[in-house]
Amino acid sequence: MESASSKHAQRSQATRAKLVGAARQLFAERGYAGVGTEEIVKAAGVTRGALYHQFRDKTDLFDATVQAVEADITRHITTEVLATASDPVQALKDGARAFLDAFTEPDAERILLLDAPGVLGWRRWREIGQDHGLGAITAALEAAMAAGAFTPRPVPPLAHVLLGALNEAALTVAHADDPRATRTEMAEALEHLLDGLLDQKRP
Structure with missing residues (x-):
């Protein structure tokens, strides 16, 4: 049976992948300076807290x-x-x-x-x-x-x-x-x- 810690790690990995995928598309379209963290969070479908749980900034x-x-x-x-x-x-x-x-x-x-x-x-x-x-x-x-x-x-x-x-x-x-x-x-x-x-x- 899958452990709770394993499930948590999978969810964390999925959240990270969503953020990187959304950021990749937005950064490619408008560049680093032209993209804010709020729109990355929105595009990824996660909370702002999730962003800062995965990344420092x-x-x-x-x-x-x-x-x-x-x-x-x-x-x-x-x-x-x-x-x-x-x-x-x-x-x-x-x-x-x-x-x-x-x-x-x-x-x-x-x-x-x-x-x-x-x-x-x-x-x-x-x-x-x-x-x-x-x-x-x-x-x-x-x-x-x-x-x-x-x-x-x-x-x-x-x-x-x-x-x-x-x-x-x-x-x-x-x-x-x-x-x-x-x-x-x-x-x-x-x-x-x-x-x-x-x-x-x-x-």
Whole structure:
């Protein structure tokens, strides 16, 4: 039989999910500054007390929303792109393009790129990105080296550099006058970067 504490935990988790879901939609539509906690509570169908039981304040809720968007992007790239690519190098190239394409969605672009660095601070924004994306990049690089496609080298620093390049490319697209053209340019630049890792002795 399910315990009372287990039921309480499930209700708490459901409330948290409702708040994050409502906040995600509203933040994507109008940005962090344009949304008040009262409308988030109303959209989520919960009480104001429930909001402050789950989160310290609006910024704390925004932090959780940023994590949710990051998690969705990483999950999509890991399960639907990296896992289905024809080879490890192509997986990284496809993953880079999928990462940039993810920001064509309003919630990803506005929440992660336009608002998060300023609202949460650069350090926290970077930390969330590392928590969700660094593992996938590390695994993909290790797979490419294990297959003999990339010249063997220390993976952790390389993974950090590649994640930084991906973030800078996405930010450049988000602030560009012509996002579509800039996204194409950034994707090509990332592919050239990955080509530079190829083992030149490989036939």
